[in-house]
Amino acid sequence: MQESKTYQLMLRKNTIKHIIALLEQQFHTEAVRALTPMLQNIDDLDRLEELHLVAARVPNIEAFTQELID
DSSP: OOOOHHHHHHHHHHHHHHHHHHHHHHSOHHHHHHHHHHHHTOOOHHHHHHHHHHHTTOSSHHHHHHHHHO
């Protein structure tokens, strides 16, 4: 069954929200806020889910930024 566009949009927004929350727990809020527009420009939910897992285990914000731009 294909998910509705509204549901996919909700999943996308929640995934971005969770990525930001994970990063803010570990790193300076200002550094995370600088990455927020880049995250919001990602439409691919699979990519966002991958970044969510990365956010949980990166050693520093620079490593996450590198994963984000790769």
